[in-house]
Amino acid sequence: MPTVQIYPTKPLAFTVVFHSPQVVAYRLWYKRPGEAKYTIFATGTDNEPSNPSTHTHVVDNLSAGSEIVYLVWLSGNGNSPYQIDVELAQNGQAVPNGSFSLQGTTDADGFAQKKDTINIV
Protein backbone atom coordinates (compact mmCIF):
# COMPACT_ATOMS: atom_id res chain seq x y z
CA MET A 1 0.00 0.00 0.00
CA PRO A 2 1.94 3.06 -1.17
CA THR A 3 2.12 6.24 0.85
CA VAL A 4 2.71 9.70 -0.64
CA GLN A 5 3.08 13.14 0.86
CA ILE A 6 1.34 16.01 -0.90
CA TYR A 7 0.39 19.67 -0.40
CA PRO A 8 -3.21 19.43 0.84
CA THR A 9 -4.25 22.78 -0.57
CA LYS A 10 -3.13 22.11 -4.12
CA PRO A 11 -4.93 19.99 -6.70
CA LEU A 12 -3.55 16.50 -7.20
CA ALA A 13 -3.26 15.26 -10.77
CA PHE A 14 -3.61 11.51 -11.28
CA THR A 15 -2.29 10.40 -14.66
CA VAL A 16 -2.68 6.98 -16.27
CA VAL A 17 -0.44 6.05 -19.21
CA PHE A 18 -1.02 2.90 -21.30
CA HIS A 19 1.93 1.04 -22.81
CA SER A 20 0.39 -2.25 -23.95
CA PRO A 21 -2.42 -3.38 -26.26
CA GLN A 22 -5.24 -4.35 -23.93
CA VAL A 23 -8.67 -2.87 -23.45
CA VAL A 24 -8.58 -1.06 -20.12
CA ALA A 25 -11.33 0.29 -17.90
CA TYR A 26 -10.48 2.00 -14.64
CA ARG A 27 -12.09 3.88 -11.80
CA LEU A 28 -10.60 6.16 -9.15
CA TRP A 29 -12.02 6.87 -5.70
CA TYR A 30 -10.97 9.10 -2.84
CA LYS A 31 -11.97 9.17 0.82
CA ARG A 32 -11.14 12.10 3.07
CA PRO A 33 -10.51 11.61 6.80
CA GLY A 34 -13.76 11.07 8.67
CA GLU A 35 -15.74 10.13 5.59
CA ALA A 36 -17.48 6.78 5.67
CA LYS A 37 -17.73 6.16 1.95
CA TYR A 38 -15.45 6.43 -1.03
CA THR A 39 -16.29 8.99 -3.70
CA ILE A 40 -15.68 8.33 -7.38
CA PHE A 41 -13.59 11.08 -8.95
CA ALA A 42 -12.73 9.51 -12.31
CA THR A 43 -13.82 6.69 -14.58
CA GLY A 44 -12.05 6.04 -17.84
CA THR A 45 -10.94 3.64 -20.48
CA ASP A 46 -7.88 3.30 -22.69
CA ASN A 47 -9.68 5.07 -25.53
CA GLU A 48 -10.60 8.58 -24.47
CA PRO A 49 -10.91 10.88 -27.47
CA SER A 50 -8.42 13.51 -26.29
CA ASN A 51 -5.32 11.35 -26.03
CA PRO A 52 -5.45 7.62 -26.52
CA SER A 53 -2.56 6.78 -24.21
CA THR A 54 -2.39 9.41 -21.45
CA HIS A 55 -5.27 10.42 -19.20
CA THR A 56 -5.12 12.93 -16.36
CA HIS A 57 -7.70 13.39 -13.61
CA VAL A 58 -7.58 16.04 -10.91
CA VAL A 59 -8.86 15.93 -7.34
CA ASP A 60 -8.76 18.83 -4.83
CA ASN A 61 -8.35 19.22 -1.08
CA LEU A 62 -6.98 15.86 -0.05
CA SER A 63 -5.61 16.32 3.44
CA ALA A 64 -3.36 13.96 5.35
CA GLY A 65 -5.16 10.73 6.13
CA SER A 66 -7.01 10.69 2.83
CA GLU A 67 -6.98 7.64 0.59
CA ILE A 68 -7.07 7.17 -3.15
CA VAL A 69 -8.12 3.80 -4.52
CA TYR A 70 -7.49 2.83 -8.12
CA LEU A 71 -9.07 -0.14 -9.84
CA VAL A 72 -7.85 -1.18 -13.30
CA TRP A 73 -9.34 -3.95 -15.41
CA LEU A 74 -7.62 -5.25 -18.51
CA SER A 75 -8.84 -7.54 -21.26
CA GLY A 76 -6.53 -8.68 -24.05
CA ASN A 77 -5.02 -11.78 -25.50
CA GLY A 78 -4.18 -14.59 -23.11
CA ASN A 79 -0.80 -14.49 -21.38
CA SER A 80 0.05 -11.13 -22.92
CA PRO A 81 2.30 -8.69 -21.05
CA TYR A 82 0.86 -5.41 -19.92
CA GLN A 83 2.19 -2.18 -18.52
CA ILE A 84 0.28 0.81 -17.21
CA ASP A 85 2.03 3.70 -15.50
CA VAL A 86 0.33 5.73 -12.78
CA GLU A 87 1.81 9.14 -11.98
CA LEU A 88 0.81 11.63 -9.30
CA ALA A 89 1.73 15.29 -9.72
CA GLN A 90 1.05 18.71 -8.18
CA ASN A 91 1.71 21.99 -9.97
CA GLY A 92 3.21 20.04 -12.82
CA GLN A 93 5.80 18.42 -10.56
CA ALA A 94 5.90 14.69 -9.90
CA VAL A 95 4.97 13.78 -6.33
CA PRO A 96 7.85 11.95 -4.58
CA ASN A 97 7.19 8.18 -4.53
CA GLY A 98 4.07 8.89 -6.56
CA SER A 99 4.89 6.90 -9.69
CA PHE A 100 3.81 3.27 -10.04
CA SER A 101 4.27 0.89 -12.92
CA LEU A 102 1.58 -1.77 -13.06
CA GLN A 103 3.13 -4.70 -14.87
CA GLY A 104 2.31 -8.34 -15.38
CA THR A 105 0.75 -10.75 -17.82
CA THR A 106 -2.90 -11.36 -18.43
CA ASP A 107 -4.24 -14.74 -17.42
CA ALA A 108 -4.98 -17.51 -19.92
CA ASP A 109 -8.35 -15.88 -20.68
CA GLY A 110 -6.72 -12.52 -21.26
CA PHE A 111 -7.81 -10.75 -18.06
CA ALA A 112 -5.94 -8.88 -15.35
CA GLN A 113 -6.96 -6.67 -12.48
CA LYS A 114 -4.96 -4.18 -10.47
CA LYS A 115 -6.33 -2.53 -7.35
CA ASP A 116 -4.48 -0.64 -4.68
CA THR A 117 -4.90 2.11 -2.10
CA ILE A 118 -2.64 5.15 -1.94
CA ASN A 119 -2.40 6.71 1.50
CA ILE A 120 -1.97 10.47 1.63
CA VAL A 121 0.16 11.87 4.46
Next chain:
Amino acid sequence: MKQMALHTGATPVVTLLFLLAGATARAQDSASEQAKTAPYAMPELPAVAFIGGQANTIARPVTPRALATDIVNGVDANGHLKQGLAVAATPFSLLGGSVNLSQYQGAWWRAALYNAQLSAGSVRTATDNSSTDLGTGLRIVLYDNSDPMRDTAYTGYVRRILSRALPDEPSDAAVAAAFEKAKKDVIAYRKQWRKDNWSRSGLAVAAASGWQLNESKLLPNPDNRWLGWSAWATQSIRLTKSGQIMGQVRYTDQQRLVAADGSIRRSAQVDYGGRAIVGSAIVNFSAELTGVSRSNPLSGAPKSGVEWAAGVEFRISDAIWLSTSLGKKLSNDANTAPGIVFAGLRWEVNTDARIQVPTK
Protein backbone atom coordinates in the same frame (compact mmCIF):
# COMPACT_ATOMS: atom_id res chain seq x y z
CA MET B 1 -2.52 -50.01 -56.36
CA LYS B 2 -1.08 -52.74 -54.15
CA GLN B 3 -3.41 -52.66 -51.19
CA MET B 4 -6.70 -51.10 -50.51
CA ALA B 5 -9.40 -51.67 -47.92
CA LEU B 6 -12.65 -49.81 -47.71
CA HIS B 7 -14.26 -50.23 -44.30
CA THR B 8 -17.90 -49.48 -44.78
CA GLY B 9 -18.84 -52.63 -42.88
CA ALA B 10 -22.59 -52.14 -42.51
CA THR B 11 -25.12 -49.67 -43.66
CA PRO B 12 -24.89 -46.25 -42.08
CA VAL B 13 -28.07 -46.85 -40.08
CA VAL B 14 -26.80 -50.08 -38.58
CA THR B 15 -23.43 -48.51 -37.98
CA LEU B 16 -25.05 -45.58 -36.26
CA LEU B 17 -26.95 -47.88 -33.88
CA PHE B 18 -23.80 -49.84 -33.19
CA LEU B 19 -21.83 -46.71 -32.48
CA LEU B 20 -24.51 -45.26 -30.24
CA ALA B 21 -24.27 -48.41 -28.13
CA GLY B 22 -20.53 -48.14 -27.80
CA ALA B 23 -19.76 -44.44 -28.02
CA THR B 24 -17.80 -44.43 -24.79
CA ALA B 25 -15.49 -47.21 -25.87
CA ARG B 26 -14.47 -45.24 -28.91
CA ALA B 27 -13.41 -42.11 -27.02
CA GLN B 28 -9.74 -42.92 -27.53
CA ASP B 29 -10.24 -43.53 -31.25
CA SER B 30 -11.93 -40.16 -31.50
CA ALA B 31 -9.05 -38.53 -29.72
CA SER B 32 -6.50 -39.97 -32.10
CA GLU B 33 -8.59 -38.96 -35.08
CA GLN B 34 -8.91 -35.52 -33.55
CA ALA B 35 -5.15 -35.24 -33.47
CA LYS B 36 -4.97 -36.21 -37.10
CA THR B 37 -7.47 -33.60 -38.16
CA ALA B 38 -6.38 -30.95 -35.67
CA PRO B 39 -5.70 -27.64 -37.37
CA TYR B 40 -2.11 -26.74 -38.09
CA ALA B 41 -0.89 -24.38 -35.50
CA MET B 42 2.39 -22.69 -34.94
CA PRO B 43 3.87 -24.20 -31.76
CA GLU B 44 3.30 -21.88 -28.84
CA LEU B 45 6.81 -22.60 -27.62
CA PRO B 46 9.05 -23.54 -30.57
CA ALA B 47 11.91 -24.23 -28.15
CA VAL B 48 9.93 -26.99 -26.46
CA ALA B 49 8.49 -28.29 -29.71
CA PHE B 50 11.99 -28.68 -31.13
CA ILE B 51 13.31 -30.80 -28.27
CA GLY B 52 10.12 -32.79 -28.32
CA GLY B 53 9.08 -32.46 -24.73
CA GLN B 54 6.47 -30.90 -22.57
CA ALA B 55 7.12 -28.20 -20.00
CA ASN B 56 5.70 -28.74 -16.53
CA THR B 57 5.85 -25.04 -15.77
CA ILE B 58 6.03 -22.04 -18.07
CA ALA B 59 7.43 -18.79 -16.68
CA ARG B 60 6.44 -15.57 -18.44
CA PRO B 61 8.67 -12.83 -17.06
CA VAL B 62 7.80 -9.24 -17.95
CA THR B 63 10.82 -7.48 -16.49
CA PRO B 64 14.55 -8.16 -16.89
CA ARG B 65 14.76 -8.81 -13.16
CA ALA B 66 12.00 -11.42 -13.33
CA LEU B 67 13.77 -13.03 -16.29
CA ALA B 68 17.03 -13.19 -14.33
CA THR B 69 15.17 -14.73 -11.39
CA ASP B 70 13.57 -17.37 -13.60
CA ILE B 71 16.95 -18.25 -15.12
CA VAL B 72 18.57 -18.57 -11.69
CA ASN B 73 15.67 -20.68 -10.44
CA GLY B 74 16.14 -23.00 -13.42
CA VAL B 75 19.57 -24.10 -12.24
CA ASP B 76 20.13 -26.12 -9.08
CA ALA B 77 22.87 -25.57 -6.49
CA ASN B 78 25.27 -27.84 -8.39
CA GLY B 79 24.88 -25.95 -11.65
CA HIS B 80 22.59 -28.53 -13.23
CA LEU B 81 19.77 -27.29 -15.42
CA LYS B 82 16.40 -28.40 -14.10
CA GLN B 83 14.21 -30.43 -16.44
CA GLY B 84 10.66 -29.71 -17.54
CA LEU B 85 10.94 -25.93 -17.37
CA ALA B 86 10.09 -23.35 -20.00
CA VAL B 87 10.43 -19.60 -20.23
CA ALA B 88 8.52 -17.48 -22.71
CA ALA B 89 9.28 -13.78 -22.99
CA THR B 90 8.36 -11.01 -25.37
CA PRO B 91 11.57 -9.04 -25.79
CA PHE B 92 9.87 -5.85 -26.90
CA SER B 93 7.91 -5.38 -23.69
CA LEU B 94 10.68 -6.93 -21.61
CA LEU B 95 12.95 -4.10 -22.72
CA GLY B 96 10.34 -1.47 -21.94
CA GLY B 97 8.85 -1.02 -25.40
CA SER B 98 5.46 0.68 -25.56
CA VAL B 99 2.60 -0.23 -27.91
CA ASN B 100 -0.83 0.92 -26.85
CA LEU B 101 -3.99 -0.53 -28.31
CA SER B 102 -4.52 2.10 -31.01
CA GLN B 103 -0.93 1.62 -32.21
CA TYR B 104 -1.39 -2.15 -32.13
CA GLN B 105 -4.48 -1.86 -34.29
CA GLY B 106 -2.97 0.73 -36.63
CA ALA B 107 0.18 -1.00 -37.84
CA TRP B 108 0.73 -4.71 -38.42
CA TRP B 109 4.44 -4.40 -37.71
CA ARG B 110 3.80 -2.97 -34.25
CA ALA B 111 1.61 -5.96 -33.46
CA ALA B 112 4.28 -8.31 -34.83
CA LEU B 113 6.93 -6.58 -32.73
CA TYR B 114 4.84 -6.73 -29.57
CA ASN B 115 3.93 -10.41 -30.05
CA ALA B 116 7.42 -11.63 -31.05
CA GLN B 117 8.34 -14.23 -28.50
CA LEU B 118 11.57 -15.83 -27.40
CA SER B 119 11.34 -19.14 -25.61
CA ALA B 120 13.59 -21.65 -23.92
CA GLY B 121 12.80 -25.05 -22.50
CA SER B 122 14.45 -28.07 -20.97
CA VAL B 123 13.48 -31.73 -21.01
CA ARG B 124 15.19 -34.91 -20.01
CA THR B 125 17.20 -36.45 -22.83
CA ALA B 126 15.28 -39.46 -24.08
CA THR B 127 18.27 -41.80 -24.01
CA ASP B 128 20.10 -40.47 -20.97
CA ASN B 129 18.43 -39.64 -17.66
CA SER B 130 21.33 -37.53 -16.44
CA SER B 131 21.43 -35.29 -19.52
CA THR B 132 19.09 -32.51 -20.52
CA ASP B 133 17.99 -31.22 -23.90
CA LEU B 134 17.86 -27.44 -23.93
CA GLY B 135 15.87 -25.71 -26.65
CA THR B 136 15.66 -22.06 -27.65
CA GLY B 137 13.18 -20.58 -30.06
CA LEU B 138 11.72 -17.50 -31.67
CA ARG B 139 8.14 -17.04 -32.89
CA ILE B 140 6.88 -14.10 -34.89
CA VAL B 141 3.26 -13.64 -35.93
CA LEU B 142 3.67 -11.37 -38.93
CA TYR B 143 -0.03 -10.73 -39.20
CA ASP B 144 -3.12 -12.33 -37.76
CA ASN B 145 -6.49 -11.01 -38.77
CA SER B 146 -8.17 -13.47 -36.43
CA ASP B 147 -6.64 -11.61 -33.48
CA PRO B 148 -9.64 -9.92 -31.83
CA MET B 149 -7.45 -7.23 -30.30
CA ARG B 150 -6.79 -5.85 -33.78
CA ASP B 151 -10.52 -5.37 -34.43
CA THR B 152 -11.73 -1.96 -33.25
CA ALA B 153 -15.34 -3.16 -33.20
CA TYR B 154 -14.43 -6.02 -30.87
CA THR B 155 -12.32 -3.91 -28.53
CA GLY B 156 -14.95 -1.17 -28.49
CA TYR B 157 -17.61 -3.60 -27.35
CA VAL B 158 -15.35 -5.13 -24.71
CA ARG B 159 -14.55 -1.62 -23.50
CA ARG B 160 -18.24 -0.94 -23.01
CA ILE B 161 -18.69 -4.22 -21.11
CA LEU B 162 -15.82 -3.45 -18.75
CA SER B 163 -16.62 0.22 -18.15
CA ARG B 164 -20.30 -0.48 -17.46
CA ALA B 165 -19.43 -3.22 -14.99
CA LEU B 166 -17.08 -1.14 -12.82
CA PRO B 167 -18.40 -1.17 -9.25
CA ASP B 168 -19.61 1.96 -7.46
CA GLU B 169 -17.53 1.27 -4.39
CA PRO B 170 -14.12 -0.39 -4.10
CA SER B 171 -14.73 -3.11 -1.52
CA ASP B 172 -13.09 -6.42 -2.37
CA ALA B 173 -16.43 -8.21 -2.51
CA ALA B 174 -18.02 -5.66 -4.85
CA VAL B 175 -14.96 -5.60 -7.11
CA ALA B 176 -14.70 -9.39 -7.30
CA ALA B 177 -18.39 -9.86 -8.11
CA ALA B 178 -18.37 -7.15 -10.76
CA PHE B 179 -15.18 -8.45 -12.38
CA GLU B 180 -16.51 -12.00 -12.56
CA LYS B 181 -19.63 -10.78 -14.33
CA ALA B 182 -17.60 -8.63 -16.73
CA LYS B 183 -15.28 -11.54 -17.55
CA LYS B 184 -18.21 -13.82 -18.21
CA ASP B 185 -19.74 -11.29 -20.60
CA VAL B 186 -16.44 -10.68 -22.40
CA ILE B 187 -15.77 -14.40 -22.78
CA ALA B 188 -19.24 -14.95 -24.23
CA TYR B 189 -18.77 -12.09 -26.69
CA ARG B 190 -15.27 -13.27 -27.64
CA LYS B 191 -16.62 -16.74 -28.29
CA GLN B 192 -19.19 -15.31 -30.67
CA TRP B 193 -16.59 -13.07 -32.31
CA ARG B 194 -14.30 -16.03 -32.93
CA LYS B 195 -17.16 -18.02 -34.32
CA ASP B 196 -17.70 -15.26 -36.87
CA ASN B 197 -14.03 -14.54 -37.57
CA TRP B 198 -12.10 -17.80 -37.17
CA SER B 199 -11.40 -18.06 -40.89
CA ARG B 200 -9.47 -14.79 -41.19
CA SER B 201 -5.99 -14.85 -42.70
CA GLY B 202 -2.69 -14.94 -40.89
CA LEU B 203 1.00 -15.64 -41.34
CA ALA B 204 3.45 -16.76 -38.68
CA VAL B 205 7.04 -17.98 -38.71
CA ALA B 206 9.17 -19.62 -36.05
CA ALA B 207 12.61 -21.10 -35.58
CA ALA B 208 14.27 -23.15 -32.87
CA SER B 209 17.51 -24.81 -32.04
CA GLY B 210 18.77 -26.98 -29.21
CA TRP B 211 21.63 -28.58 -27.40
CA GLN B 212 22.08 -31.76 -25.43
CA LEU B 213 23.77 -30.89 -22.14
CA ASN B 214 25.88 -33.71 -20.79
CA GLU B 215 25.16 -34.22 -17.06
CA SER B 216 22.69 -31.34 -17.47
CA LYS B 217 25.46 -28.80 -16.93
CA LEU B 218 24.74 -25.42 -18.39
CA LEU B 219 28.37 -24.34 -18.59
CA PRO B 220 30.33 -25.00 -21.79
CA ASN B 221 31.29 -28.63 -21.91
CA PRO B 222 33.05 -30.48 -24.74
CA ASP B 223 30.55 -33.32 -24.32
CA ASN B 224 27.59 -31.05 -24.96
CA ARG B 225 26.38 -31.27 -28.51
CA TRP B 226 24.22 -29.30 -30.88
CA LEU B 227 20.95 -30.97 -31.84
CA GLY B 228 20.27 -28.99 -35.01
CA TRP B 229 17.58 -26.51 -35.86
CA SER B 230 14.07 -26.25 -37.17
CA ALA B 231 11.94 -23.58 -38.85
CA TRP B 232 8.19 -23.29 -39.34
CA ALA B 233 5.94 -21.16 -41.51
CA THR B 234 2.16 -21.22 -41.30
CA GLN B 235 -0.17 -19.34 -43.62
CA SER B 236 -3.94 -19.25 -43.40
CA ILE B 237 -6.13 -17.65 -46.03
CA ARG B 238 -9.77 -16.84 -45.64
CA LEU B 239 -12.00 -18.28 -48.34
CA THR B 240 -15.33 -17.16 -46.97
CA LYS B 241 -16.71 -16.22 -43.59
CA SER B 242 -16.98 -19.93 -42.87
CA GLY B 243 -14.12 -21.32 -44.93
CA GLN B 244 -10.36 -21.28 -44.74
CA ILE B 245 -7.34 -22.93 -46.29
CA MET B 246 -4.22 -23.33 -44.26
CA GLY B 247 -0.73 -24.53 -45.05
CA GLN B 248 2.27 -25.24 -42.95
CA VAL B 249 5.82 -26.23 -43.76
CA ARG B 250 8.49 -27.23 -41.29
CA TYR B 251 12.15 -27.84 -42.05
CA THR B 252 14.25 -29.70 -39.52
CA ASP B 253 17.99 -30.29 -39.64
CA GLN B 254 18.79 -32.80 -36.93
CA GLN B 255 22.13 -33.97 -35.61
CA ARG B 256 21.47 -37.48 -34.34
CA LEU B 257 23.85 -39.52 -32.24
CA VAL B 258 24.31 -43.03 -33.59
CA ALA B 259 24.41 -45.28 -30.56
CA ALA B 260 26.40 -48.03 -32.24
CA ASP B 261 29.54 -46.03 -32.99
CA GLY B 262 29.00 -42.69 -31.28
CA SER B 263 29.10 -40.80 -34.54
CA ILE B 264 26.86 -37.89 -35.40
CA ARG B 265 24.47 -38.41 -38.26
CA ARG B 266 22.80 -35.47 -39.92
CA SER B 267 19.30 -35.76 -41.31
CA ALA B 268 17.09 -33.15 -42.87
CA GLN B 269 13.32 -33.44 -42.92
CA VAL B 270 10.58 -31.38 -44.50
CA ASP B 271 7.05 -31.74 -43.14
CA TYR B 272 4.32 -30.03 -45.09
CA GLY B 273 0.59 -29.94 -45.06
CA GLY B 274 -2.43 -28.18 -46.39
CA ARG B 275 -5.93 -28.12 -45.04
CA ALA B 276 -9.23 -26.73 -46.16
CA ILE B 277 -12.13 -26.43 -43.80
CA VAL B 278 -15.63 -25.13 -44.30
CA GLY B 279 -17.86 -24.99 -41.31
CA SER B 280 -21.14 -23.80 -39.93
CA ALA B 281 -23.19 -24.38 -36.83
CA ILE B 282 -24.68 -27.56 -38.26
CA VAL B 283 -22.22 -29.04 -40.73
CA ASN B 284 -18.43 -29.08 -41.15
CA PHE B 285 -16.30 -30.29 -44.04
CA SER B 286 -12.54 -30.70 -44.02
CA ALA B 287 -9.86 -31.97 -46.36
CA GLU B 288 -6.25 -32.39 -45.45
CA LEU B 289 -3.04 -33.37 -47.18
CA THR B 290 0.16 -33.90 -45.25
CA GLY B 291 3.55 -35.14 -46.30
CA VAL B 292 7.10 -35.69 -45.19
CA SER B 293 10.38 -35.88 -47.03
CA ARG B 294 13.64 -37.01 -45.38
CA SER B 295 17.14 -36.69 -46.75
CA ASN B 296 18.80 -39.30 -44.56
CA PRO B 297 16.14 -41.24 -42.68
CA LEU B 298 16.91 -43.53 -39.78
CA SER B 299 16.54 -47.21 -40.46
CA GLY B 300 12.90 -48.16 -40.63
CA ALA B 301 11.70 -44.66 -41.41
CA PRO B 302 10.35 -44.06 -44.91
CA LYS B 303 12.13 -41.53 -47.09
CA SER B 304 8.89 -39.79 -47.86
CA GLY B 305 5.18 -40.20 -47.43
CA VAL B 306 1.91 -38.50 -48.12
CA GLU B 307 -1.35 -38.84 -46.28
CA TRP B 308 -4.73 -37.36 -46.94
CA ALA B 309 -7.95 -37.26 -45.06
CA ALA B 310 -11.36 -35.79 -45.60
CA GLY B 311 -14.28 -35.57 -43.29
CA VAL B 312 -17.78 -34.28 -42.84
CA GLU B 313 -19.90 -34.02 -39.76
CA PHE B 314 -23.46 -33.05 -39.01
CA ARG B 315 -24.97 -31.71 -35.87
CA ILE B 316 -27.98 -33.87 -35.14
CA SER B 317 -28.80 -32.30 -31.78
CA ASP B 318 -27.36 -29.78 -29.37
CA ALA B 319 -25.05 -32.39 -27.88
CA ILE B 320 -24.50 -34.91 -30.67
CA TRP B 321 -22.46 -34.68 -33.85
CA LEU B 322 -22.46 -37.45 -36.43
CA SER B 323 -19.19 -37.54 -38.32
CA THR B 324 -17.49 -39.58 -40.96
CA SER B 325 -14.03 -39.42 -42.45
CA LEU B 326 -12.06 -41.03 -45.21
CA GLY B 327 -8.30 -41.20 -45.46
CA LYS B 328 -5.38 -42.73 -47.28
CA LYS B 329 -1.72 -43.03 -46.48
CA LEU B 330 0.88 -43.23 -49.22
CA SER B 331 4.35 -44.38 -48.28
CA ASN B 332 7.55 -44.36 -50.28
CA ASP B 333 9.42 -46.47 -47.81
CA ALA B 334 12.38 -48.05 -49.55
CA ASN B 335 11.42 -51.41 -48.10
CA THR B 336 7.89 -51.43 -49.41
CA ALA B 337 6.43 -50.68 -52.75
CA PRO B 338 4.74 -47.31 -53.11
CA GLY B 339 1.01 -47.47 -52.88
CA ILE B 340 -2.05 -47.03 -50.77
CA VAL B 341 -1.65 -48.86 -47.51
CA PHE B 342 -4.77 -47.68 -45.80
CA ALA B 343 -8.10 -46.35 -46.73
CA GLY B 344 -11.01 -46.19 -44.42
CA LEU B 345 -14.47 -44.85 -43.99
CA ARG B 346 -15.97 -44.64 -40.55
CA TRP B 347 -18.92 -43.17 -38.80
CA GLU B 348 -18.71 -41.68 -35.33
CA VAL B 349 -20.98 -40.04 -32.81
CA ASN B 350 -19.43 -37.30 -30.70
CA THR B 351 -20.68 -34.84 -28.15
CA ASP B 352 -18.62 -32.02 -29.69
CA ALA B 353 -17.74 -31.06 -33.21
CA ARG B 354 -14.78 -33.25 -34.17
CA ILE B 355 -13.60 -30.83 -36.81
CA GLN B 356 -12.87 -27.88 -34.58
CA VAL B 357 -12.27 -24.53 -36.16
CA PRO B 358 -8.98 -22.98 -35.08
CA THR B 359 -9.24 -20.68 -32.11
CA LYS B 360 -6.64 -18.98 -29.96
